[in-house]
Amino acid sequence: MKALRYQNQEVSVAEIDRPIANGEALVRVTLSGICNTDLEIARGYAGFEGTLGHEFVGVDEGGQRVVGEINAGCGLCDLCRAGDSRHCPSRTVLGIVGRDGAHAEFLQLPAVNLLPAPPEISDEHAVFTEPLAAACGILERVSITNETKVAVIGDGKLGLLCAQVIATTGAPVMLIGKHPNKLHIAERRGIETLLLEEAKRRAREFDVVVEASGSPGGFDLALDLLHPRGVLVLKSTFHGLTEINSARIVVDEISVVGSRCGRFAPALELLRAGKIDVENLISDEFTLADGLRAMDRAAQSGVMKVLLRP
Amino acid sequence: MKALRYQNQEVSVAEIDRPIANGEALVRVTLSGICNTDLEIARGYAGFEGTLGHEFVGVDEGGQRVVGEINAGCGLCDLCRAGDSRHCPSRTVLGIVGRDGAHAEFLQLPAVNLLPAPPEISDEHAVFTEPLAAACGILERVSITNETKVAVIGDGKLGLLCAQVIATTGAPVMLIGKHPNKLHIAERRGIETLLLEEAKRRAREFDVVVEASGSPGGFDLALDLLHPRGVLVLKSTFHGLTEINSARIVVDEISVVGSRCGRFAPALELLRAGKIDVENLISDEFTLADGLRAMDRAAQSGVMKVLLRP
Numbered sequence: 001m002k003a004l005r006y007q008n009q010e011v012s013v014a015e016i017d018r019p020i021a022n023g024e025a026l027v028r029v030t031l032s033g034i035c036n037t038d039l040e041i042a043r044g045y046a047g048f049e050g051t052l053g054h055e056f057v058g059v060d061e062g063g064q065r066v067v068g069e070i071n072a073g074c075g076l077c078d079l080c081r082a083g084d085s086r087h088c089p090s091r092t093v094l095g096i097v098g099r100d101g102a103h104a105e106f107l108q109l110p111a112v113n114l115l116p117a118p119p120e121i122s123d124e125h126a127v128f129t130e131p132l133a134a135a136c137g138i139l140e141r142v143s144i145t146n147e148t149k150v151a152v153i154g155d156g157k158l159g160l161l162c163a164q165v166i167a168t169t170g171a172p173v174m175l176i177g178k179h180p181n182k183l184h185i186a187e188r189r190g191i192e193t194l195l196l197e198e199a200k201r202r203a204r205e206f207d208v209v210v211e212a213s214g215s216p217g218g219f220d221l222a223l224d225l226l227h228p229r230g231v232l233v234l235k236s237t238f239h240g241l242t243e244i245n246s247a248r249i250v251v252d253e254i255s256v257v258g259s260r261c262g263r264f265a266p267a268l269e270l271l272r273a274g275k276i277d278v279e280n281l282i283s284d285e286f287t288l289a290d291g292l293r294a295m296d297r298a299a300q301s302g303v304m305k306v307l308l309r310p
Numbered sequence: 311m312k313a314l315r316y317q318n319q320e321v322s323v324a325e326i327d328r329p330i331a332n333g334e335a336l337v338r339v340t341l342s343g344i345c346n347t348d349l350e351i352a353r354g355y356a357g358f359e360g361t362l363g364h365e366f367v368g369v370d371e372g373g374q375r376v377v378g379e380i381n382a383g384c385g386l387c388d389l390c391r392a393g394d395s396r397h398c399p400s401r402t403v404l405g406i407v408g409r410d411g412a413h414a415e416f417l418q419l420p421a422v423n424l425l426p427a428p429p430e431i432s433d434e435h436a437v438f439t440e441p442l443a444a445a446c447g448i449l450e451r452v453s454i455t456n457e458t459k460v461a462v463i464g465d466g467k468l469g470l471l472c473a474q475v476i477a478t479t480g481a482p483v484m485l486i487g488k489h490p491n492k493l494h495i496a497e498r499r500g501i502e503t504l505l506l507e508e509a510k511r512r513a514r515e516f517d518v519v520v521e522a523s524g525s526p527g528g529f530d531l532a533l534d535l536l537h538p539r540g541v542l543v544l545k546s547t548f549h550g551l552t553e554i555n556s557a558r559i560v561v562d563e564i565s566v567v568g569s570r571c572g573r574f575a576p577a578l579e580l581l582r583a584g585k586i587d588v589e590n591l592i593s594d595e596f597t598l599a600d601g602l603r604a605m606d607r608a609a610q611s612g613v614m615k616v617l618l619r620p
């Protein structure tokens with residue numbers, strides 16, 4: 001089968017054996033999405049080698065359309081037994097840690113990781129379940145009510161998903177970014193927006209700020225926007241060391257809260273109910289055979305989600 | 311009157327006018343303590359000029375022995391009206407922001423900032439009320455029960471106070487440091503200790519880690535010691551930028567919680583009840599006239615609290 005792989009410091013579309021499944025479920029991938037994490041891995045930043053990709057929709061061997069949670073736990077530790085393998089210390093992660101990923105004709109995952117994709121959700125939308133779940137994960141980590149003043153920094157696909165998810169709580173949300181055309185996607189959903197160069201004027205106005213720009217400057221801006229005892233949610237993983245002014249965290253008693261993966265069920269429910277615009281986050285679609293061009297395209301400035309069809 | 315001042319990039323014992331009080335309370339200082347923050351200010355790091363010092367015990371004009379909370383709010387903003395001026399945006403802070411400090415014969419503070427020092431507490435112990443309150447402030451920021459596994463990094467005076475305060479909750483506390491003689495102070499209070507070079511073996515064992523070493527390496531060690539979704543309490547303010555691996559905060563979903571000043575009442579109660587060993591944290595005492603030598607002594611490696619007597 002075809003697979004988009006990172007190996008020996010090189011990305012290529014390779015012909016490899018189908019997964020053997022080996023007690024796990026075999027999924028025929030119908031569509032996958034390129035995430036910034038794939039680009040980071042392709043730059044050699046994450047120490048992963050194998051098939052890239054962790055955002056997908058597919059069909060299992062029973063003919064069921066499925067999406068799949070990406071953390072595969074040991075099944076034996078306390079965390080796994082409590083039903084949450086996201087922090088299992090021996091976990092593998094689809095296309096990220098020790099497990100071939102979704103940019104391929106087939107993938108394998110533990111059956112317990114798969115969820116049926118409701119028929120109301122198209123493949124093009126269902127492929128957003130994983131990044132949307134990651135945005136929903138913020139609500140597992142921070143208490144947000146309709147009185148919480150929230151700012152989201154970054155108008156890329158992650159920021160747009162975060163802003164829309166938080167808006168479903170009724171909280172007043174402000175999305176901050178550089179691109180009027182991207183901010184416009186949020187505006188059409190009733191979300192207030194602000195250009196980055198205006199943001200400094202809103203110093204100390206927010207209870208919660210989500211850093212979803214992935215740029216080190218986003219961290220400093222977030223500290224500016226928060227009032228004392230505010231909460232900075234770190235959503236983007238970016239490679240390397242970030243310089244932070246830790247004295248500001250102490251003096252203003254800020255909480256910096258890391259947030260990674262979320263549960264799929266709430267994300268599927270939001271997609272089913274049509275509460276999130278993902279349609280306008282799609283920039284392009286390529287065939288899997290054209291995976292190299294797709295990766296190049298995804299890395300271009302201003303481009304949002306690039307999809308791959310096996 | 312005599313005062314230990316930082317002015318024109320120089321520390322000196324100067325002869326200046328007594329404070330006019332001007333609607334505030336006038337306090338004759340009987341003893342003050344040198345904090346690492348004083349040393350940072352004396353290195354020009356904090357942008358403060360004036361009389362140094364914010365840890366004191368003294369006598370007010372009515373003859374009452376008093377200690378004093380160091381943040382003086384505007385009295386008008388929502389925070390001040392709610393009775394907590396610690397984050398008032400227009401606050402002054404004794405010997406730190408816009409207000410002459412405690413290393414002097416007299417100081418002034420709003421009357422509302424003063425608390426009577428119970429007679430059971432000697433001057434030498436009452437002078438620890440402010441740093442002990444800062445340690446107690448951790449309990450305002452993080453939920454700690456007798457089941458919370460806590461590590462404190464740093465066996466200086468701040469770390470020793472933090473470890474002792476947290477131990478009063480019944481939580482199992484491990485104090486990590488470099489100096490057997492300092493760790494011994496905690497051991498005598500029934501607190502488990504660990505030498506820094508052994509600490510790496512305890513990776514991912516702790517729910518809460520308090521960084522009180524003030525060294526950038528402390529941040530990385532804290533991340534190592536925490537299990538996923540653990541809480542890193544940042545207690546020491548140190549100057550400049552810290553390099554952090556923010557991806558680890560995201561991947562392990564760590565919360566980094568800044569903690570600065572605490573309330574005085576719980577600290578006074580702990581001192582009154584003899585629950586905290588501060589006696590063994592005193593390294594030396596100098597007269598205020600000898601303030602320069604006292605500052606030099608406080609800056610020496612291994613030295614803990616240096617007191618100044620006007």
